[in-house]
Amino acid sequence: MDKLVWVNNQQYLLQKNIEQSVPFLQHFTSEQVNRVTAFHHTYEKFKNTPLRNLQALASLLGVQNIMVKDESYRFDLNAFKVLGGVYAIGQYVANILGRNIEDLSFEQLKSPEVKKQLGDLTFISTTDGNHGRGVAWAARELGFKARIYMPAGSAEERLQNIKNEGAYAEMTTMNYDDTVRYTAKLAQDNGWVIIQDTMWEGYEEIPLWIMQGYTTLVKEVVDQLEKAPSHVFLQAGVGSFAGAVVAYLKQSYTQEITFILVEPYAANCFYESFKQGAPHYVTVGGEMQTIMAGLACGEPNPMAWEILKTYTKIGICCHETVAATGMRVLGNAIGTDARIVAGESGAAPFGCFYELMTNEHYALLRDTLQINEHSRVLFFNTEGDTDVENYRNIMWHGGYAK
Numbered sequence: 001m002d003k004l005v006w007v008n009n010q011q012y013l014l015q016k017n018i019e020q021s022v023p024f025l026q027h028f029t030s031e032q033v034n035r036v037t038a039f040h041h042t043y044e045k046f047k048n049t050p051l052r053n054l055q056a057l058a059s060l061l062g063v064q065n066i067m068v069k070d071e072s073y074r075f076d077l078n079a080f081k082v083l084g085g086v087y088a089i090g091q092y093v094a095n096i097l098g099r100n101i102e103d104l105s106f107e108q109l110k111s112p113e114v115k116k117q118l119g120d121l122t123f124i125s126t127t128d129g130n131h132g133r134g135v136a137w138a139a140r141e142l143g144f145k146a147r148i149y150m151p152a153g154s155a156e157e158r159l160q161n162i163k164n165e166g167a168y169a170e171m172t173t174m175n176y177d178d179t180v181r182y183t184a185k186l187a188q189d190n191g192w193v194i195i196q197d198t199m200w201e202g203y204e205e206i207p208l209w210i211m212q213g214y215t216t217l218v219k220e221v222v223d224q225l226e227k228a229p230s231h232v233f234l235q236a237g238v239g240s241f242a243g244a245v246v247a248y249l250k251q252s253y254t255q256e257i258t259f260i261l262v263e264p265y266a267a268n269c270f271y272e273s274f275k276q277g278a279p280h281y282v283t284v285g286g287e288m289q290t291i292m293a294g295l296a297c298g299e300p301n302p303m304a305w306e307i308l309k310t311y312t313k314i315g316i317c318c319h320e321t322v323a324a325t326g327m328r329v330l331g332n333a334i335g336t337d338a339r340i341v342a343g344e345s346g347a348a349p350f351g352c353f354y355e356l357m358t359n360e361h362y363a364l365l366r367d368t369l370q371i372n373e374h375s376r377v378l379f380f381n382t383e384g385d386t387d388v389e390n391y392r393n394i395m396w397h398g399g400y401a402k
């Protein structure tokens with residue numbers, strides 16, 4: 001099996017798609033993003049995560065800059081996902097109270113008067129780990145209950161991390177997409193509020209808030225980077241994260257940015273959709289077992305799809321070893337570069353980039369992307385060592401080297 005395979009997205013920049021993407025992009029204007037960021041900043045311990053410039057690595061690999069936004073530092077939760085969950089819960093509660101979220105703070109949401117108005121709220125969600133931990137954290141911080149369900153084969157450590165946030169958490173015998181359907185049914189039967197990071201017909205508002213929630217991290221990058229990156233490699237599960245990043249970056253710079261989407265072989269719904277070349281996406285199923293647990297989703301978020309099919313140039317799917325190499329390279333800094341503790345889903349895009357810059361087999365892909373000594377390449381380390389056992393297996397014992 002090839003370490004990675006890639007495909008040109010035939011829907012890329014089609015005029016019809018550009019026109020259709022306009023209403024979606026409007027959910028990610030700087031005005032909206034400022035609203036999200038203002039809410040997140042009311043959390044007393046809020047801190048920006050670092051944007052690392054890996055200069056020694058960039059010289060070694062032959063590009064101008066390698067920039068990594070390191071979300072392993074987010075809220076001490078080791079992943080970016082909490083930004084979406086907490087914003088969605090905040091927005092949901094604001095709506096019930098008939099208030100604007102920009103007038104509400106974490107402290108106000110926690111207040112006894114608010115609790116009295118709201119009664120007992122339970123939030124429910126499916127997760128590979130990071131999203132559910134974020135929802136559990138947000139529910140606990142704001143004084144609500146959370147119930148979190150994980151697909152079969154999830155890491156015990158990730159389940160335990162969710163329980164440690166005070167939520168009820170359980171592992172099912174189903175894959176991710178079937179577990180989502182199961183939790184949606186539980187929510188309906190019990191009057192619980194589903195906070196899911198993907199969208200389906202009739203369930204659009206909360207997943208949009210989650211996508212908007214992610215934009216705080218993109219704004220931090222934009223605030224720091226005067227000049228646009230030339231290339232952005234983005235990991236995709238359901239594509240909510242990548243869709244939000246693309247939507248906001250597109251509107252933040254006038255320079256052209258090349259977006260590349262990365263998935264594992266086992267869950268490559270965007271890759272397969274690009275390959276098919278049609279305006280609508282295809283889904284993939286099965287067990288989707290991969291160390292890139294955060295990317296193990298077979299059904300795109302329809303709104304993210306509309307954005308990503310329009311602005312993604314290339315879709316890549318990669319072998320487990322590619323993510324593992326990415327983790328090792330980022331975790332073993334050279335020169336004065338910062339060390340980055342990157343988990344499997346966090347490192348996959350960098351792993352693909354490393355492969356295509358060092359393996360002549362991918363020279364055509366490198367040329368297609370026009371990556372060269374002038375390129376300023378941006379990555380998002382979306383998680384740290386969220387599965388410590390596997391992290392050490394890879395970093396210390398050479399796991400997934402071949």
Ligand SMILES: Cc1ncc(COP(=O)(O)O)c(C=O)c1O
Pocket residue numbers: 079081128130131197235236237238239240241242293294295297345346382383
């Ligand atoms: C660490 C990590 N990176 C990336 C993603 C992908 O996000 P999305 O499902 O929105 O594409 C996830 C999703 O859970 C994740 O946990």
